[in-house]
Amino acid sequence: xxxTVYPIWFLIFCIMAGAAYSAILYYKNKxxxxxxxxxxxxxxxxxxxxxxxxxxxxxxxxxxxxKTTENPIIIVGQDNSSSIIMNKDKTYYExxxxxxxxxxVEKLSGKYEVVSYLFGSGTQVSSQAAFTDKSTNISSFIEDxxxxxxxxxxxxxVLATDGIYNEGINPIYAYEKLNHPLYTVALGDTTxxxxxxxxxxxCNQIAYLGNDFPMEITVNAFKSKxxxxxxxxxxxxxxxxxxxxxxxxxxxxxSETLVLNADKSGLQRYKVSVKPLSNESTLLNNxxxxxxxxxxxxxxxxxLSSAPHPDMAALKAGIxxxxxxxxxxxxxxxxxQAIQSYNMVIFYQLPDLAKNGINLxxxxxxxxxxALFVVGQKTDIPAFNAxxxxxxxxxxxxxxxxxxxxxxxxxxxxTFSNQMVKIAENFPPLLAPFGDYKVQGSAQSLIYxxxxxxxxxxxxxxxxxxxxxxxxIISGEGLWKWRLSNYLQNGSHAEFxxxxxxxxxxxxxxxxxxxxxxxxxxxxxxxxxxxxxxxxYNESYELINEPDVQLTITSENGKKYNYTLGKTAxxxxxxxxxxxxxxxxxxxxxxxxxxxxxxxxxxxxAALNLEESNLVADHxxxxxFAKKYNGNMYYPSQLDQLAQKLLEREDxxxxxxxxxxxxxxxxxxxxxxxxxxxxxxxWFLRKYNGGY
Numbered sequence: 305x306x307x308t309v310y311p312i313w314f315l316i317f318c319i320m321a322g323a324a325y326s327a328i329l330y331y332k333n334k335x336x337x338x339x340x341x342x343x344x345x346x347x348x349x350x351x352x353x354x355x356x357x358x359x360x361x362x363x364x365x366x367x368x369x370x371k372t373t374e375n376p377i378i379i380v381g382q383d384n385s386s387s388i389i390m391n392k393d394k395t396y397y398e399x400x401x402x403x404x405x406x407x408x409v410e411k412l413s414g415k416y417e418v419v420s421y422l423f424g425s426g427t428q429v430s431s432q433a434a435f436t437d438k439s440t441n442i443s444s445f446i447e448d449x450x451x452x453x454x455x456x457x458x459x460x461x462v463l464a465t466d467g468i469y470n471e472g473i474n475p476i477y478a479y480e481k482l483n484h485p486l487y488t489v490a491l492g493d494t495t496x497x498x499x500x501x502x503x504x505x506x507c508n509q510i511a512y513l514g515n516d517f518p519m520e521i522t523v524n525a526f527k528s529k530x531x532x533x534x535x536x537x538x539x540x541x542x543x544x545x546x547x548x549x550x551x552x553x554x555x556x557x558x559s560e561t562l563v564l565n566a567d568k569s570g571l572q573r574y575k576v577s578v579k580p581l582s583n584e585s586t587l588l589n590n591x592x593x594x595x596x597x598x599x600x601x602x603x604x605x606x607x608l609s610s611a612p613h614p615d616m617a618a619l620k621a622g623i624x625x626x627x628x629x630x631x632x633x634x635x636x637x638x639x640x641q642a643i644q645s646y647n648m649v650i651f652y653q654l655p656d657l658a659k660n661g662i663n664l665x666x667x668x669x670x671x672x673x674x675a676l677f678v679v680g681q682k683t684d685i686p687a688f689n690a691x692x693x694x695x696x697x698x699x700x701x702x703x704x705x706x707x708x709x710x711x712x713x714x715x716x717x718x719t720f721s722n723q724m725v726k727i728a729e730n731f732p733p734l735l736a737p738f739g740d741y742k743v744q745g746s747a748q749s750l751i752y753x754x755x756x757x758x759x760x761x762x763x764x765x766x767x768x769x770x771x772x773x774x775x776x777i778i779s780g781e782g783l784w785k786w787r788l789s790n791y792l793q794n795g796s797h798a799e800f801x802x803x804x805x806x807x808x809x810x811x812x813x814x815x816x817x818x819x820x821x822x823x824x825x826x827x828x829x830x831x832x833x834x835x836x837x838x839x840x841y842n843e844s845y846e847l848i849n850e851p852d853v854q855l856t857i858t859s860e861n862g863k864k865y866n867y868t869l870g871k872t873a874x875x876x877x878x879x880x881x882x883x884x885x886x887x888x889x890x891x892x893x894x895x896x897x898x899x900x901x902x903x904x905x906x907x908x909x910a911a912l913n914l915e916e917s918n919l920v921a922d923h924x925x926x927x928x929f930a931k932k933y934n935g936n937m938y939y940p941s942q943l944d945q946l947a948q949k950l951l952e953r954e955d956x957x958x959x960x961x962x963x964x965x966x967x968x969x970x971x972x973x974x975x976x977x978x979x980x981x982x983x984x985x986x987w988f989l990r991k992y993n994g995g996y
Contacts, residue, residue, distance in 0.1 A: 307966065309363040318362070322355030338993060349986040353979050364969040372961045376459030377417045378950065379449055379484075380409060382433050383465035383491065384422040385440040387915040390586065391493035401491075401940055402433065405464070408943040415951055416459060421445065425471075425831050438831050438912040440465070443472035446479050459956035460485040460935070462946070466492025467922030467929075470914040476929050485953070486933035487946060492921030496555075497585035498527040502592045503557070503917055505576050510627050511566040513600045518563055521576055523549065525556040534579035535560060539572060566598040571826045571908060589916040595827050595908060599628060603812055606643065607633040609652035610660050610682065614784040616652060619678075622787065622797070622804035629808065636660045644671050648812040653680040653781065655687040662687060674774045674811040680781030685737060693775050694747030694768030699739035706733035707753035707780055709764055715750045716873055717767055718810050719837075720802065727799040732789050734780030736764065741779065746770045750807075753779070767810060774811045819845075820901035822892050829912045830885050838869055838876035840894050840901065847874040853894045860886050885911045 306312075326347040330338075338346070382405070389397050409431065412418045422430045423445035424437025442465065449461070461484050469475060479486065500523070507519040523533055528551045537545035545562050566572070577591040584590075605623060607616055612635075620631045632646075636654065643649060649668050654661035654677075668675055669691065677693060679685075685699045711725050728751070736753060740762075743749060747768035753760050766777045790800040823837040836855060842848050853869040853876050869876035869892070887908050894901045927937040938946045950956065969975055 307365040307367055309365075314362055315359065318355050318358035321358045322351040322353075325354045326351040342989065342993060346986050346989050349982045349989075353982040353986075356975070356979050360970050360975075365966045366969060366972075368965050368967065370963050370965065372963065373958050374457045374961065375417050375958050376457050376956045377419060377453065378412050378459055378462065378956075379453070380405075380418060380420045380431075380462045381445050381449075381464065382420065382422050382431065383424065383440060383442075384433050384435060385424040385437040385468075385915055386435055387440065387468050387919055388433075388466055388491055389435045390588075390915065390919050391495075393493060397435065397491070404940060404943050405433075406431070408947050411944075411947045412950060416956070421449070437915075438829075439471045439914045440469045441471035442469045442475040443478035446475060446482070450481055457959045458484045459953070460487060460950055462487045462489065462950075463926075463929075464489035464491055464940075465926070466490070467925040468492070468915075468918055468920075470917070476925070476932060479929070479933060482933075484933075485935045485956075486930055487935040487950070488926040488930040488937045489943070489946070490921065490923045490926050490937055490939050492923075493919070494921045494923055496526050496920055498581065498583055499585045499589070499919075500525045500528055500531075500533055500551075500578050500581050501589035501917060502576055502578060505592050505594050507564075507594060507596060508627070509595070510597050510599060512602065513566055513569050513598055516563050516565050517596070518561060519574070519576075519594070521560045521562070523556075523558045523560065523578060525551045525553075525581075527554050528556065528581055529554045531581055533558070533581075536575075536577055536579075537562070537564075538575040538577075544574075566596070569598045569600050571906070572596050572598055573908065586916065586919065589913065589919075592913060593910055595910060597826060602628055602630050603647040604645065605629055605631045605808065605812065606639075606646040606649045607631055607652065608636055608639060608649060608654060608661065608664070609633075610636045610654060610656045610658070613652065613781070615678065615781055618784040618787040618800075619650060619652075619804060622801040623808055625797075625801045626805050626808075629812070636664070639664070643668050643673065646673065648674045648676070648808065650676045650678065652678045653682045655684045656682045657684050659684065659687065665691060669773065669775075672773050676776040676778070676807065676811055678778045678781065678783070679737060681735065681737075683737070685739075692744075693777055694744050694770070695763050695766055695777055695779070696742045696744075697737055697739050697779070698742070699737050701738060703738045704735040705738050705753070705755055707736045707755055707762075707764060708733045710752040710754045710759045712749050712752055714873065715748055716875060717748055717750075717769075718806055720806060721799075723794075724799040724802045727790055727793055728786075728803065730789070730793060731786045732782075734764065734778075734782040734785075736762075736780035744768065744770075765807070767807070774813075776807055776811050818901075818903075819843075820892075820894050820903055822890075822903040822905065824890070824905065824907060826905075826907055828883070828907065828909050830882065830909055831912055833882055834880050834907070834909075836869060836876075836878045836880065836890075836892070838892060838894075838903075840876070840896065842896070848896070849875055851894050851896045853892055855880075855890060855892045857883075857888050857890045859884075859888055883909045885909050 329350060330343055330347045409418050409420060420431035422428050422433055425439045427445045427448045463486065503522040503524040505521050508517050511517040523535060525533060531551050533549040533551055535547045535549060536543055544564060547560065549558050574594045575591065576594060580587050580590055607620060609616055616633055620633060623629050623631050643664055651661060651665055655665060679688060681704055685697050689696050709728055709731050711728060743763055743766060747766050749763040749766045751765040753762040753764045764779050768775050787797050787800045790797050819841045821839045828834055838853050840848055849871045855867040855869055857865040867878055867880060869878045889906050891902060891904045930937045
C-alpha cells in the first residue's frame, strides 16, 4: 500500500509536471532531427523520471506487512549442586543419567528449540552438569529465565532437581510470574538414613571486645533413636562448650543456646561439631565453622538538625544496620555536649538560614572530625560555601530542583554492588537548591544530578578528602523517599542502607597516616572471588600508581601465590578469583623513590556446607510444584515418556507475528537507480544521435 504525507490526488500534478517537461523539451524543440520513434522513447524516459522525482516531493511511504514465525522454546534446567551425587546413585548420575538427558534434549530438538541451563550457586547456559555447586538457588534460575524469555514463545519448562534448595525463596512462589507449563524430573534419594548433623548455627557476625554474644546451635538426628549426641564448641583448640544430648526420636531436632565471650579482637573461628555415631550415612555435616569479627569498640555518630525531618529517621536507620555505629540525634538548640567525643557528625541543613550551627561546624572541621552535610531548602547557601567543603553553589533564586541520581562510573574512592547501582538509578527525585554547582579539584562526585531528562555533572553526592580531613555533601533533601523506593523495588532497604553505610564507612574510618594501604575483606566463602584494592601515596599524600605492587599469598601449608596488582585511574585493584578452603596470609609490597612499603594481613576462606546439611530429596515439593503449573513430575527413568508428552501437547506450537512497516520511497536504492538509469539512457540516446 502506498501512503503519502499529502493527498494522493496530488499525483495528478506530478504526472502533469512530467508531461509538461517532456513536451517543452521535445515537442517544441525543432532544432534536432530525431526519428519519431526515438523522440517518443526519449520523451517517455524524461516523462517517467520527472514524474517520479515530483512524486518523491510528496514524501511517499510504502506500507508493507511481514510475517515472522517463532518456534516453541523448551527450557531445560539441570540442578548442578553437589547434593545430587551425595548418595548411593552417584555413579548413575555421573554416567547413564547424563546420557539419558542428552538423548531427551536431542529428541525434543527435532520439533522445538531446546535451551539447556545449569543452576545451583548461579545460572549458566550449558548442558554439561558436573554436580559441583555448593548451594542451590532454584528461585534465582526462575527469575533469570523470566527476564531472558519475556514475551517469547516458551512452550514449557523442565526442571531436573532433587527439590532441595538452600538459597532464595520457595520456587513455587517464585514461579507465579510465569505462565509456562512446568514439568519436574525428580532426582536424588528420598531414603532417610542414619545421620547426625549440625543443621544450623546462628550468631552475630560482629561482636565487640569484652562483650558476651549468643550462639544458637540446631542439631538434627535421623534414625538414631536411643543414642547420644555429644555437642562441642572449640576455638583455637580450646573447648568452650560440651554437652551430651539424648536422642529420643528417629526424627530428632534440638536447639542449644549458649553465651560466649569476645575475649580477643580480630576474626575468630569457632568450631561447632557433634561426635560421629556408628554407621552414619555421611560425616560431612557433623562440623560447622563459624567466624565472628571481634571489634574493639563502636563508633559514635552525631546527627544534628535545626528541625525534625523524615530524612533523619532514614539516615539513622540506614547507618545503624551496621552494629559498629551508634547514632545520636539532637536538635541544634538542645545539643550541649563536646562534639570532639564523636567519630563523625552529620549536619542536616546546617548552617541554616538563622545562622545556627556555624560555630559547631567550624569546631568539627578544625578538630578534623569527619562531617557529612545534607543541603536543602533551609540551608544558608552563602554560609555553606564559606566552609570550603568541596563544592560551591551559586544559587540564582530561592527555589528547588527535582533531581534524580546518575551514578558516576569513574568514582574511585570506594565500590558498590551492581545491585545497589541498578536500584539507585530508579530512585525518586531529591529536592536540590537551584543554581550552578562547582566541584573543587580534590572532591569526587559519586552521584550526579539529572534535571528532567538532562544528565548533568552537577554533584548530588560528593566526597572530599583535603588536608587529611574527610567530608561528604548530599546536595538535596528527601532521602526518606529513596529508602521507601528501595523497599518497593526490592522488598528490603538493603541497597539504600549499603549506600549510606559505605558513605559513613569512608568518612568515619579512623585516620590512616600510612603511605601504602591494602583493602580486602577478612572472610570469604569458597564460592566467592577475592578482591584486593591498594592505595599508594607520595610524601604530599597524593595518590600515585606508577610503581608496581607485588602481592604474595601464602596458604597454611606454605604454598605461595604471586600476583601483580592491576592499575586503575589513581590506585590499584585485582580480582584473584576463588581460593580453596583454608587460612591464608598475604603481603603486599611497593617500592617508591628508594623506599619499600609493605602491608601484611590474614584472610580466611570458609567452606560452604549448605548442600551437606540436607541430603533427603524433596519429591513432594516437586510433585506439588508441577501440578500447580499445569505439568507433572517424572523420574529419570521416565524421560522418554516426558519427551513424548511434550511432543504431543497441542498448545505448544509455533506463533506467527505480523509486523507493519512504513518505508520511505526516497530511501529505496532501486528507485534512485531507476531514475538515474532513465536520465542516463536519455542522455546517451541524445548524444548518440547528435543531440546536445
